[in-house]
Amino acid sequence: IRRELKERCFNCNENIGFKIKNIKYIISSKDNIVLKANTPLPKNGTCVHYKKSYRWFRFPCCNKLYPCDVCHDDNNSKNHLYSVSSNCGLCDVKYTGKSSGYMANIMVCGFCSLEQSVKKECKCGMNMKKNTMYWEGGKGMRNKQSMSRKDSKKYKK
Structure with a gap:
């Protein structure tokens, strides 16, 4: 072929x-x-x-x-x-x-x-993909109250 x-x-x-x-x-x-x-x-x-x-x-x-x-x-x-x-x-x-x-x-x-x-x-x-509690470059969690305390973006304004 x-x-x-x-x-x-x-x-x-x-x-x-x-x-x-x-x-x-x-x-x-x-x-x-x-x-x-x-x-x-x-x-x-x-x-x-x-x-x-x-x-x-x-x-x-x-x-x-x-x-x-x-x-x-x-x-x-x-x-x-x-x-x-x-x-x-x-x-x-x-x-x-x-x-x-x-x-x-x-x-x-x-x-x-x-x-x-x-x-x-x-x-x-x-949703077929699990959301995480981290910022992930803006694609992940954006709610600061729900973010992981280990994520540095949680405490920035």
């Missing part, structure tokens, strides 16, 4: 072409996980790699649920590889090697087990 794909370079945004040299097809098996509506996932969807992410992802390559991309790659390291080679003429960046290359396109809420497209918030109203 000599299929050519057109993409843009991540570095200079120039059009480049990719040729997939080989593809290995593997028959995927069904998940052992049964989703029940309005019941939480185990550990509310967290894993050892991302303890503040309350969702699981369904990957299109194997159609299985995993808590994160690292868990997916660890469990399927030899089955999900394809070879890609190309280079960008303007910035001399080479795209070669083997990669899992799959991004999840469906998420499962850790609180209600609802399958939906990947978003920050679920349809049930829960």
